[in-house]
Amino acid sequence: MKVAFDVVIVGAGPGGIAAATAAAEAGKRVCIVDDNRAPGGQIWRGFDQVDPKKYPHGDVYLRWTSRLRKTSCEVWTGWQATDHPAAGCLRVERDGEIRDIRFLSLILATGARERFLPFPGWTLPGVTGAGGLQALVKSGLDPRGKRVVVAGTGPLLLAIAGGLASAGAEIVAIYEQAPLARLILFGAGLARHAEKLAEGLSYRRKTRRAPYRTSTWIKRVEGSGRVERVVVTNGRKEWTHICDWIACGFHLVPNLELPRLLGCRVVDGYVEVDSLQQSSVKGVACIGELTGIGGIDKAILEGQIAGWAAADRGAEATGAARALGPHKRFARELDRAFALREELRGLAQPETFVCRCEDVTYAELAGCGGWREAKLHTRCGMGACQGRICGAATEFLFGWQTGGVRPPAFPVAVSAVTPKVDAPNPICK
């Protein structure tokens, strides 16, 4: 099946919704595709099921989604972008059905995922990402009465702990690996973003009974078949907590698979874009976390810029682009404040699995010279997640360069990419 739009947007988070709204309001035929069951991305996940006004950023969600609904934009949820079979064409898949969407402009708003680092016990059931546990709770997981240790790094840890506490979890402790001095510097810089500082403090109030410790990280998780306790350290001493769940993520990394598949130039881990969000590939814009982890405000502004640019509204796009400076600076400051400490490279033990899909240990990988060699010799990164989890880990652990995305950019059923054969196959019968 083939369909055509002026502007196709991948990702229905805040940035994608802002881009779609800007382009559709300017009269373009627009389609957003997203593999989630509802629009909203991660920050607005589950907002279609609750009263958004009771949650952070809920008013912004209501404003943008109501604006989007007034346009003719089509929102395709549950569709996964898998391939770019020809210029101006995006291939998407849902439940084994394939569609090719033709476009004049493509805006990639695929957001970010958490960075995970391997430590002993990280594969036990009950260890999730920090954002991962938040997403699961937003999807109906009941955290009431569960003892949760929140750990890793990034500004989201406090937000996540606050959200879990509001939902009834018992936050045992919050452990941030970054040193306090860097966070104070970062906090001082937030004077320009007063609302972000206020947001952070409001999350802290919700978890005030739980200790928040900096320069502290998980050393290992123990349990028989599931999480029972966690050993944490500040490099000088170790201590243990009994808990049910570990919510641990090490800040965010952009979902670069589609930009890389399309050939967009990536510099220092982010897609390189010009002042109107255009990538090195003509007709392909990238916005939001793809160009720097900067959160919702940056994503919405970049979305509008790309949406207007795709709708030939150069003046509006250029005008909006003038306001981007502080958001880009905020993204750089985040990366600096929550940079990973050296000690984390030593957490994985020789027998610790680094690649969870194929159960490849640290010892197996330590003998490899690079990502490609590791794939060939150990199957690291060759499993179902296609290196999405272990790739970012090996970049940090070994300094490897991953990348080199080939279609399909996401696993699809063989039946979805092979022609239907009416006659039964005598060999496979």
Place this chain on the structure above:
Amino acid sequence: MSGRIQIIINGRPVEVAAGTSVAAAVMMAGEACRISVHGEPRAPLCGMGICMECRAKVNGVQHQRTCQMVCAAGMKVVTE
């Protein structure tokens, strides 16, 4: 999330709020999702459709990303 629905996890009826993801339902039922290639139980990690650890058989279809699926009344989920 209004109303409650029943799904079947490993042959056992489980009641969840309407709108709950299959992964969340499996976690609340105290089950892991898949068995790793070395035989370890694995459960959801990323919660957002990236890591593939939450794969399970849903209504007879193998390898479904349960964190991206919503429970439907009578749905049959089989973990490994």
